[in-house]
Amino acid sequence: xxxxxxxxxxxxxxxxxxxHAETTAPLVASAIFSSTRSAQGLTWRASWVLTPEAAxxxxxxxxxxxxxxxxxxxxxxxxxxxxLQPVLEDGHVAGVLVGRTALDARTVRAxxxxxxxxxxxxxxxxxxxxAAGIALQIIDGDLxxxxxxxxxxxxxxxRRVGHVAPxxxxxxxxAEARRLTGYTSRVTGAALYVRGDDVKASKGVTATxxxxxxxxxxxxxxxxxxxxxxxxxxxxxxxxxxxAASVERADALLAAEVDALGGKAR
Amino acid sequence: xxxxxxxxxxxxxxxxxxxxxxxxxRLQLVVFALLASLVFAGAWGLxxxxxxxxxxxxxxxKVPMVVLxxxxxxxxxxLLAWRLSGTRMRGSDLALGFVGGVFxxxxxxxxxxxxxxxxYHSSAWAGPVLGIGSAGLALLTGTIMFVRGVVRRLEPGTRxxxxxxxxxxxxxxxxxxxxxxxxxxxxxxxxRTAFSGGIDHIAQSPxxxx
Numbered sequence: 001x002x003x004x005x006x007x008x009x010x011x012x013x014x015x016x017x018x019x020h021a022e023t024t025a026p027l028v029a030s031a032i033f034s035s036t037r038s039a040q041g042l043t044w045r046a047s048w049v050l051t052p053e054a055a056x057x058x059x060x061x062x063x064x065x066x067x068x069x070x071x072x073x074x075x076x077x078x079x080x081x082x083x084l085q086p087v088l089e090d091g092h093v094a095g096v097l098v099g100r101t102a103l104d105a106r107t108v109r110a111x112x113x114x115x116x117x118x119x120x121x122x123x124x125x126x127x128x129x130x131a132a133g134i135a136l137q138i139i140d141g142d143l144x145x146x147x148x149x150x151x152x153x154x155x156x157x158x159r160r161v162g163h164v165a166p167x168x169x170x171x172x173x174x175a176e177a178r179r180l181t182g183y184t185s186r187v188t189g190a191a192l193y194v195r196g197d198d199v200k201a202s203k204g205v206t207a208t209x210x211x212x213x214x215x216x217x218x219x220x221x222x223x224x225x226x227x228x229x230x231x232x233x234x235x236x237x238x239x240x241x242x243x244a245a246s247v248e249r250a251d252a253l254l255a256a257e258v259d260a261l262g263g264k265a266r
Numbered sequence: 267x268x269x270x271x272x273x274x275x276x277x278x279x280x281x282x283x284x285x286x287x288x289x290x291x292r293l294q295l296v297v298f299a300l301l302a303s304l305v306f307a308g309a310w311g312l313x314x315x316x317x318x319x320x321x322x323x324x325x326x327x328k329v330p331m332v333v334l335x336x337x338x339x340x341x342x343x344x345l346l347a348w349r350l351s352g353t354r355m356r357g358s359d360l361a362l363g364f365v366g367g368v369f370x371x372x373x374x375x376x377x378x379x380x381x382x383x384x385x386y387h388s389s390a391w392a393g394p395v396l397g398i399g400s401a402g403l404a405l406l407t408g409t410i411m412f413v414r415g416v417v418r419r420l421e422p423g424t425r426x427x428x429x430x431x432x433x434x435x436x437x438x439x440x441x442x443x444x445x446x447x448x449x450x451x452x453x454x455x456x457x458r459t460a461f462s463g464g465i466d467h468i469a470q471s472p473x474x475x476x
Contacts, residue, residue, distance in 0.1 A: 146463055216450050223450065227330075227335060231334070234297050237293070237294075237297045244290035245288065251288070252287065253285050256284060
């Protein structure tokens with residue numbers, strides 16, 4: 001009797017994690033969100049790369065819900081896409097129901113429009129629909145023509161050489177995210193590697209629009225002041241050196257004359 | 267005029283006349299060379315931006331600023347390298363060699379300025395090519411004049427190798443600062459060039475950031 005009880009108990013313990021894993025099996029392996037400027041503000045092209053298991057399930061015809069780390073803000077709308085149904089929570093898009101027809105190999109694509117005023121130096125909450133969970137995803141803030149969305153750091157994000165990422169995200173994880181999404185790394189500093197859980201913890205990612213003009217403006221004034229100061233110092237130096245240099249020249253010419261006379265006398 | 271001839275002689279690496287060898291006169295020549303370089307750079311800037319009046323006027327400040335600030339940023343590193351290298355060369359000889367190179371390089375810009383302006387007004391592609399080409403030629407000329415001026419002023423018995431460290435450090439610093447200052451001052455040409463985006467654009471390759 002006791003033996004049977006332990007066997008049942010052990011079986012239950014063994015099955016419990018499997019049952020839990022079944023319900024929370026990750027859907028997304030990685031994702032990339034590319035941004036471009038539009039008349040209304042920003043256009044986000046989202047490409048979520050699903051895990052092989054999730055892709056196989058979808059291929060079998062059972063739809064899955066892809067939840068976002070945070071519901072999208074009011075200024076973000078989703079373009080109607082075949083096979084994708086927005087999941088609404090309190091009037092906000094909190095995810096998408098992915099059907100079989102939305103699947104392209106392991107990738108699901110959608111386009112989102114963010115209505116926002118894009119002025120230089122203004123902070124914008126990014127409307128990229130980062131998937132919930134621990135999958136590392138990439139937000140590419142390079143808007144082209146040297147204009148970029150510079151991610152505001154702090155809140156668990158730190159700036160590194162050429163990208164921004166949470167402190168505990170290593171090279172291998174970033175390389176894997178790039179491999180999955182086909183993202184080509186550039187040295188713009190506009191790439192953000194982030195997980196859904198990071199976005200949730202920081203209550204959204206904000207960025208500042210940086211234009212070439214805006215970037216140059218910050219340094220230009222300091223350099224102009226330094227330039228004027230150096231030119232001024234050069235003119236002051238000329239005035240101060242004038243007399244001393246004349247005396248030196250006169251001395252040297254006199255010495256040469258004396259030498260020449262001495263030579264003649266000999 | 268006499269000072270200009272002396273400066274050209276210095277840029278060419280000729281020996282400094284005895285009457286110009288005093289410390290104050292040497293320093294005065296360094297200052298004159300820098301100020302003359304600003305005028306030459308301004309003339310070239312005017313030509314490079316001559317397609318639009320606004321750009322031409324802006325270049326009267328931008329190009330001399332790029333030249334002078336790159337010198338100001340490079341000089342301390344060169345002087346430190348000169349001290350650390352332990353060379354027997356006089357610091358003023360290194361400074362004269364350096365400003366001689368800058369003077370020579372900007373003189374090349376100034377003499378090519380009419381050609382750059384003419385082609386900018388009469389050709390769609392030759393103007394930008396000449397603009398970039400003249401800047402490259404000026405850099406090359408300045409480098410050669412700097413190295414030659416320093417080597418020719420070495421005291422007998424001084425090994426050439428010992429002065430190459432300060433020369434290389436100064437040149438490297440100036441090139442690196444020129445690159446970013448040109449990007450900060452952009453646009454200098456009416457067209458976007460490979461140097462408009464600074465080091466980020468030049469280093470823009472798939473594996474550069476990892």
